[in-house]
Amino acid sequence: MPKEESSKVTRRSTRSSASVTVENPEPIESHPPTIDDLTFGDESITLDAVLSDFPGRRSQIFDFIRLMGPLDCPTLPIMIYGGASTGKTSVVLQVLRHLNRPFVYSSCRTCYNPRILFESILNQLLLHRKCSSNGYSSAKRCDKPSDFVNLLREALSNVIKTLESATGTSRLNKPDEKPMGKMVYLILDNVDLIRDWDKGSMILQFLFSLDSVLKMPQLGIVLISGLPPDVYYSNMGYTDPIPLFFPAYSEEDLRQIFLRNQANPKLYSAFLDAVLRSFCRVTRRVEELSTTFSSLFRKYCEPLDDLGISPNEDMKRRLYSYLKPFIAPCLNDIFRVSSHPHDGETRGERRQKVSYSSENREELKILDFHMSTSAKYLLIAAFLASRNPATLDASMFDSTGGMDNRKRKRKASEKSMEKKEIAEQEAVMKGPGSFPLERLLAIFQCIASVGDSSFGEENQGEEEEDPTGYDRENNNLMSDILLQVSSLCDANFLIKSGSCPLEGSIRYRSMVSEDLALKVAKSLSFPLAKYLYRR
Amino acid sequence: MGKETPAEKSLNLIRGRLCDPSYVFRPLSASSDSNYSKLKFIVSTSITEGCNNSMLLLGPRGSGKAAVLDLVVGDLLEQFPDSVSVIRLNGLLHSDDNCAFKEIARQLCMEHHLLFSKMASFDDNSQFIIAMLRACGLAHKTIIFVLDEFDMFAQGKQRLLYSLLDAMQSVTSQAVVVGISSRLDADQLLEKRVRSRFSHRKFLFLPPSREELDGLFVHLLSLPADSGFPSGYVSRFNDKIKNLTSDTRFKDILKTLFNANTTVNSFLKFIFCAVSLMNLESGLLSLENFKAALSSMQRQPKLEAVRDCSVLELYLLVCMRRLEVKEQSSYNFISVMKEYKAIHDSFHTSDYYAQNVCLRAFEHLRERQVICYAENRGQSQTGEYRLQKLLISASELHQGMRSHACCPAILLKLLDH
DSSP, X not given: OXXXXXXXXXXXXXXXXXXOOOSSOOOOOSSOOOGGGGSOOSOOOOHHHHHHHSTTOHHHHHHHHHHXXXXXXXXXXXXXEESTTSSHHHHHHHHHHHHTOOEEEEETTTSOSHHHHHHHHHHHHTTOOOOGGGTTOOSSOOOSHHHHHHHHXXXXXXXXXXXXXXXXXXXXXXXXXXXXXXXXXXXXXXXXXXXXXXXXXXXXXXXXXXXXXXXXXXXXXXXXXXXXXXXXXXXXXXXXXXXXXXXXXXXXXXXXXXXXXXXXXXXXXXXXXXXXXXXXXXXOOHHHHHHHHHHHHHHHTTTOSOTTOOOOHHHHHHHHHHHHHHHHHHHHTTTOOOSSOOOHHHHHHHHHHSOSTTHHHHHHTSOOSOOOHHHHHHHHHHHHHHHSOGGGHHHHSOTTSSOOOOOOOOOOOHHHHHHHHHHHHHHHHHOSOEEEHHHHHHHHHHHHHHHHHHTOOTXXXXXXXXXXXXXXXXXXXXXXXXXXXXXXXXXXXXXXXXXXXXXXXXXXXXXOOHHHHHHHXXXXXXXXXXXXXXX | OOOOOHHHHHHHHHHHHHTOHHHHHHHHTOSTTSHHHHHHHHHHHHHHHTOOEEEEEEOOTXXXXXXXXXXXXXXXXXXXXXSEEEEEEEHHHHOSHHHHHHXXXXXXXXXXXXXXXXXXXXXXXXXXXXXXXXXXHHTTOEEEEEEESHHHHTSTTOHHHHHHHHHHHHSSOOEEEEEEESOTTGGGGSOHHHHHTSOOEEEEOOOOOHHHHHHHHHHHHOOOSSTTOOHHHXXXXXXXXXXXXXXXXXXXXXXXXXXXXXXXHHHHHHHHHHHHTOOTTTOOOOHHHHHHHHHHHSOOHHHHHHHTOOHHHHXXXXXXXXXXXXXXXXXXXXXHHHHHHHHHHHHOOSOOOOHHHHHHHHHHHHHTTSEEESOSSOTTSOTTTSOEEESSOHHHHHHHHHTOTTOOHHHHHHHXX
């Protein structure tokens, strides 16, 4: 039988990459990775430091340490689950730093398919670092679970042999450091994302039964998941790992978390007294609250000259009454991600210019991204096409480009009112309707001509005879319009819905909310309300 | 090198035993009519008489099928050192035929110290395997094929199974094929031609009886009298275990556990959790450890999800429940918002937030799998218009809200009527 292939993956070099010469060679790696790099690496920390770093996680930290067990203790697989930003990953990593045990960490968010995941784990175990000298390639190529199991077994046995010989020699340089032990821990983060992968259920099944397939007691497996274990149940079944739950933080814990690392704890705690309870009713996630609190705290501190003072009761009350009118609008803005970068002074200035109570709505009416005029008209045309039924187009967009304003005053009977309600409810349920491309372009031409005539162009005379008088000038712009349609599709303002096999044309659907359409119409001074069909 | 306290040493020892399946299943297989002895008898006769055989081990997950087979294989390897070789395949990894043949060829090469080429084609591998089977047959060596997750091999065209079983019949070979599956109807999945070559020998692995489990408990947790433990500690530990087994409260805990799941693996998990909670100063197990282990194993994830919700998210859940009660079986975000507005108008609650905030809270609920899209094909609509459905029942919602830290009383009232 021919010899086994060499272990390094050779990459095919294209002609261009082979001809390019590197001008400044990168500095050579000062040290190749050693077995020590499998531990956390920084200074080891005490248990008290871990407990104080994570307020509110005391029982979970103790449970996790107990499940890990003392040194060299074999363990069954553990699954840690909880909501977002509850501290799962950081607690696991800090506890492993405290215990000073070697581990391999891999996240299924950055390793987005099985091959990258397997290769990242193997690279860490084989102490291989990707650098320019090996062309940034992995140590071994592996994309199937069967290869992964064999390679993992080899790599693990090498690592364990090195660990065993390392514990044999005494460590003279750091006598107070804890021994590393003979076990290696495999930590897989964001396991719930695997469900969306191609063949994700097979990979999940494989990961859950990894310990029984490998049969190596020196490997401990820790899975971190954002979803509870019951979403992984499938009809194949598996022995589920030991669960450890990280609940969301309570108000007390949130207060302690936010008080950490504050320059002036007393001032901040007075601020939290004012806002924490009301904001906790909307969300208890740390990342969402912290962005809102940072901007609100800046507002809170505005009337103060000296940020280092600790406030007494009277000052607290005055600061609270200053802040109070801003709290309610801020609650309604809580999930909004600002599109402007966070520079303190300009933002404070803008805030001072625009007071929140009524002009907030003015600020919201300005479109904060740029669109070309034809794209804006196209967007409005799509919005109208989705909202109005097709049969009304003729009356809405007649030759003068205006809406027929004759309202038929007829007393509505009970039955027709009921029918109207049911129709309205159905419209609510179905959402925006779909329309073919031709209808979109027809409406676009009508309203674009309206817009032009409102700017006072000389085409007034031709308007009466030819409702699509715009057409002649726009013939050469038609290709641009189609390009605009496709870029609106990319920006998700329009989506392609199903196409009718009889008609053969593609149907589109507008995904724009009424707020955005109003903003766009306002920026063009287009009377949108006149064209909207209200039942 | 810190010295281990006796408590830590005993913890290491017991956890090591729990993670080692052969230690666990040996006492369960001690009797003469257990699956272990029957299996051993059949395989050893086919080795000594030089004939082919095939069998299936069936049973629910965690009942020790692979462990018992490993015990049998281990014993046979000791008994007949040179005439047995083992090839292990797993249905999760090797259900693809190319993979499976490559893996068999690789393991055969490793056993017989041949060089294995990764670039060998499928035909090369299959010819090699048939040649090896013939050679081993002539040399009176038996090859045992262990096919884990047998039902995964029975998907698709079943080429591997057919070639193995066909080779066993046509070539002069000595092979035993053992399939392990947790599907009790695994043999019904076989194709007609495969089934005709398969000898329908099945071993059923049933959950052990209560007495066997009690015996297993004592066997796992008793510390040996020698091996470096302080002797007073050993006797105290073992006495504590004996006291626990006769305690009625402990028997109740076990009964609750076995009402849900009687397989050996879940029992092992329970003991593992309890042992990890052992008090390291006293070094003895207590009843509280077992109670805490039981509660940590029997979790209710949906209740926990409801308890983690913020007040706004609870409002949205209550609105959806009310829509369901009103016989409106399909609803989307817009109708939920209408209900929310209606509640606010009639009760003047203080929690009325703008639409974008509610939409984001709705998304949080969907991420946590408390609600989900009702159908998959509505991909062409925005999230606001797609139909949603609740993934928790009304009673779970009730219970969760009652145990919630700061649920407003009005929500409970709204849910009830």
